[in-house]
Structure formats: structure tokens, C-alpha cells
Amino acid sequence: MVVDSFKYLPRLIAAFYQMAEVEPRRPIPWTPMSGPLDQCTFGLVTSAGLYAANTDSPFDVERERLEPTWGDPSFRRITKDISTEDLAISHLHFNTADIQRDPNIVFPRERMEELVENGRIGGLAEENFSFMGYQGYPPDTKAWEQEYGPQVAQALKSAGVQCVILTPV
Amino acid sequence: MPVLARTLEAAGLSTILITMMPVWAEAIGVPRTLAVEIPFGHTLGAPGDTAQQLRVLSQALGILEQATEPGYIEHSLETWHEPLDAAIKSWQPAEPSPIIAELSPKFREMLRSRRRNRS
Numbered sequence: 001m002v003v004d005s006f007k008y009l010p011r012l013i014a015a016f017y018q019m020a021e022v023e024p025r026r027p028i029p030w031t032p033m034s035g036p037l038d039q040c041t042f043g044l045v046t047s048a049g050l051y052a053a054n055t056d057s058p059f060d061v062e063r064e065r066l067e068p069t070w071g072d073p074s075f076r077r078i079t080k081d082i083s084t085e086d087l088a089i090s091h092l093h094f095n096t097a098d099i100q101r102d103p104n105i106v107f108p109r110e111r112m113e114e115l116v117e118n119g120r121i122g123g124l125a126e127e128n129f130s131f132m133g134y135q136g137y138p139p140d141t142k143a144w145e146q147e148y149g150p151q152v153a154q155a156l157k158s159a160g161v162q163c164v165i166l167t168p169v
Numbered sequence: 170m171p172v173l174a175r176t177l178e179a180a181g182l183s184t185i186l187i188t189m190m191p192v193w194a195e196a197i198g199v200p201r202t203l204a205v206e207i208p209f210g211h212t213l214g215a216p217g218d219t220a221q222q223l224r225v226l227s228q229a230l231g232i233l234e235q236a237t238e239p240g241y242i243e244h245s246l247e248t249w250h251e252p253l254d255a256a257i258k259s260w261q262p263a264e265p266s267p268i269i270a271e272l273s274p275k276f277r278e279m280l281r282s283r284r285r286n287r288s
Contacts, residue, residue, distance in 0.1 A: 003245065005189065022193060025172075028198040031200075115223075
């Protein structure tokens with residue numbers, strides 16, 4: 001089976017995506033695994049627009065409403081034991097109801113804890129990260145590449161993370 | 170998100186990207202990719218379907234173990250439980266996003282003119 005990237009897109013949005021120019025980047029970076037999975041500490045990074053409602057601010061979707069070609073490039077820290085009630089979402093590009101019902105579909109902390117318990121992986125970081133995936137039109141990912149991505153990488157490495165699962169939405 | 174996978178990998182982390190848009194991962198160039206044919210906003214599967222979420226994660230972990238070269242892509246066999254038309258409707262926000270609202274008239278016209286040119 002080959003996954004069809006456009007299967008679930010209405011025709012109009014498919015046309016919109018196909019118009020976006022993608023710049024190929026080579027070479028592709030590569031970090032070999034540091035050891036077997038059961039010795040790896042994992043970090044989770046999603047672009048679902050998650051944030052901790054009690055302690056953090058939402059992504060700046062108000063500016064995006066005023067300036068639709070702009071998307072907030074910042075990130076939020078999400079602890080692995082955040083309560084589902086505290087986990088909020090700011091993202092204007094998809095229906096967030098199912099994530100609110102079961103955050104594991106983009107932030108699989110419970111599945112990861114099960115994998116830790118049964119010994120398949122070494123551990124899950126205390127602190128994980130969320131971005132908000134819409135980066136403007138045409139997409140501008142410079143801030144991710146030059147500022148926020150390196151900050152997240154540094155934070156994960158300082159916490160002893162070797163492996164990262166990225167879950168765009 | 171392909172650029173974030175690249176940025177984290179370049180900083181010394183081993184990454185796996187789970188995505189419904191492998192076309193972009195392939196074009197941009199991502200270290201390790203698992204492609205899933207699942208509606209947007211549901212990367213690991215259906216809410217409450219722990220077995221599906223675990224199958225997707227397990228395949229992602231297998232890629233971390235097995236991939237030996239950058240640009241590695243595997244395609245998941247997972248399927249979605251809703252009929253296509255319903256799935257296309259249900260993942261979308263109640264109101265179109267600001268950019269879609271702004272550009273829709275232009276894109277509609279573009280699609281119409283494509284159809285006219287074909288006929």
C-alpha cells in the first residue's frame with residue numbers, strides 16, 4: 001500500500017496545497033541510534049497546537065485571524081503527566097474535538113508509558129513539546145529552523161533524550 | 170514538520186516523523202518517515218482505539234531500529250473506520266481557517282478555469 005497524501009483533502013484544499021512550493025533540501029541529516037530502544041529516552045514533538053491551559057498562553061491565533069498569511073512559530077512545553085482537562089488546543093485548521101477526547105492520537109503519552117512499562121523503550125521525557133503547524137502561506141519555516149527548533153533540540157538533549165517521535169496533524 | 174525533523178536530527182537526535190502527507194516528507198527530505206493514510210488531526214489513529222495507536226507507534230519504533238539511511242519511508246497499512254465522504258467532512262474545522270477563507274474565491278476560480286480549458 002502506498003499512502004495517498006491527498007485522499008482526505010477536499011478538492012479546493014488539495015489545489016491549495018499543490019500550489020505551495022516545496023524546496024527540496026539535501027543532504028538529509030542523519031543521527032544513528034545511540035543504542036537499542038530499551039535504552040532510549042524518547043521525547044514527543046507535535047504540531048497540534050497543544051498548550052497547558054492553566055499555566056500557559058494559547059498560540060497566537062488572534063493575530064492569524066487578522067493576518068491569515070502568518071502562523072505562530074513558537075512552541076509550548078507539555079509535561080508527560082499533564083491532565084487531559086489542562087491540555088488545550090489552539091489550531092484553526094482542523095477539528096480538534098477528537099484530540100480533546102483522546103490526546104493520545106497526537107500526543108501518545110499513555111501508549112509510550114505502556115511501552116516503557118513492558119520494556120520496549122527506555123523512557124519518556126518529563127517535558128515534551130508542541131508547535132502549531134500552520135506556518136503561514138506561503139509557509140515560512142525560518143523561525144522553526146533557526147530559532148525554535150534548535151531550542152527544542154537543546155532542551156530535549158539536556159533532558160537526556162536520544163529519540164524523538166514527531167506527530168504533525 | 171519535515172523541517173523540524175531535519176533540525177532535530179541535525180542537532181543529534183534520532184527522529185521518526187509520522188505523517189499523513191508523505192509527499193512533503195519525500196520532497197523536502199526527512200531522515201525517517203512513517204506514512205499513514207488517516208484523516209488530519211488523528212496521526213496515531215482513532216480516539217479510544219488504543220490497539221491502532223499502538224500498532225502505528227510500534228511500526229514507528231521498528232523504523233528507528235531498522236532504517237540505515239536517511240530518506241527512509243515506510244507506508245502503514247492502517248485504514249480509517251469512516252466512509253471517505255464522512256471522513257473528509259469530520260476532520261475539517263467548523264469554520265474554514267482564515268487563509269482558506271481568504272483564498273477560496275481565488276482557488277475556486279482557478280479550478281473553474283482549469284475545467285474550462287480542459288473542455
